[in-house]
Amino acid sequence: MALSRKRQGFTLIELLVVIAIIAILAAILFPVFARAREAARRANCLSNAKQIALAVIMYANDYDETMPAASAGCGNNNGAAHPVNGYIQSVCGAAAGCLSDDQWDVCMGAGQWKIADMAAPYVKNDGVFVCPTVKGYISRGPAYGIDSKAGGKMDDSADRCDDQDGSYMWFCGHTTAPQDTVTTPWPCPIVPCTGVIATLENQCAFSENALYAIMLIAKVFGVVHPAAVSDYYFACSNPMSRFADAGGVAVAICNSYGAHEGYDPDSSVVRCKIFPPELKSIMMTIAPTFCQDCVNNGAFATVNDCLVAGALPIATPFAFADGHVKYVRGDFYYYLGTAVRPLGVW
Numbered sequence: 001m002a003l004s005r006k007r008q009g010f011t012l013i014e015l016l017v018v019i020a021i022i023a024i025l026a027a028i029l030f031p032v033f034a035r036a037r038e039a040a041r042r043a044n045c046l047s048n049a050k051q052i053a054l055a056v057i058m059y060a061n062d063y064d065e066t067m068p069a070a071s072a073g074c075g076n077n078n079g080a081a082h083p084v085n086g087y088i089q090s091v092c093g094a095a096a097g098c099l100s101d102d103q104w105d106v107c108m109g110a111g112q113w114k115i116a117d118m119a120a121p122y123v124k125n126d127g128v129f130v131c132p133t134v135k136g137y138i139s140r141g142p143a144y145g146i147d148s149k150a151g152g153k154m155d156d157s158a159d160r161c162d163d164q165d166g167s168y169m170w171f172c173g174h175t176t177a178p179q180d181t182v183t184t185p186w187p188c189p190i191v192p193c194t195g196v197i198a199t200l201e202n203q204c205a206f207s208e209n210a211l212y213a214i215m216l217i218a219k220v221f222g223v224v225h226p227a228a229v230s231d232y233y234f235a236c237s238n239p240m241s242r243f244a245d246a247g248g249v250a251v252a253i254c255n256s257y258g259a260h261e262g263y264d265p266d267s268s269v270v271r272c273k274i275f276p277p278e279l280k281s282i283m284m285t286i287a288p289t290f291c292q293d294c295v296n297n298g299a300f301a302t303v304n305d306c307l308v309a310g311a312l313p314i315a316t317p318f319a320f321a322d323g324h325v326k327y328v329r330g331d332f333y334y335y336l337g338t339a340v341r342p343l344g345v346w
Helices: 012-062 086-092 101-108 200-208 210-220 268-273 277-286 290-296 303-308 332-339
Strands: 140-143 146-150 168-170 250-254 314-320 325-330
Touching: 012 168, 012 250, 012 314, 012 325, 200 210, 210 277, 210 332, 250 332, 268 290, 277 290, 277 303, 290 303, 314 332, 325 332
Parallel strands: none
Antiparallel strands: 140 146, 168 250, 250 314, 314 325
């Protein structure tokens, strides 16, 4: 008579070993999958940037070889030099960056031409204006007498529009505030060089438009001539005949600033860490609580740590006036040299 064997299950040790192996494999593979997914999103973002670049070239071909006169984008990156109508200009006045929040909202909101308005006839798809990583969406609605205005969807803000205009910033450094000549000494030999940005006009322009702020910083460090204005350095509203090298003139940029590298550019901690020490010293003259705010949000232990700490790298797709795109990765100064470059022909 044959004896029957009793089937045995896995022991607890065996189950634990299997679970541990699975956990180790997951820990190894999940970051690989995340990097692969982000690489795909970055490729998509570069494709979007290229389509925007080609769209503005087609726009220029239709309008006497002149680049669009559009504001830089939503929020703190607007320039109020190109309002849709006279009412917006009257609200903005001569120093939009120094207006109250409600006036700022009207000045800088849907009442301006955005690149999503100018390029729309050439791309036919609002998805082109949305980076899959940043997810800066675009909305449209009737605003200021214009149908399907970018950012024109109704809401309860001061300008009654939600101002969502996509993930890409158009290179336009215009401001309503006068763009002052930087005072001596130039280049600035000793940081923080508070004298060069102490005038009310420069502070208003600095607050109004982040791209002008970048150009002003470039003036401080001698990268840009002290008497230069935005027309010398940004494609916006300029004829293409002024471009000595269209391949070196940036026209648009994704608002990622490192999101494709894995950190959140909208995080208050990250915003505290993307600036080099010299720039933080300058920013403290505009916003004296900058480093204390960074201490409060946990980015640094002390104000001195904030002032001396090095910067995270900046990495984001750029689109250029000849239609090519490039994923630019480097420190703040490399970014500065790519973003602010003289057009070359006057």
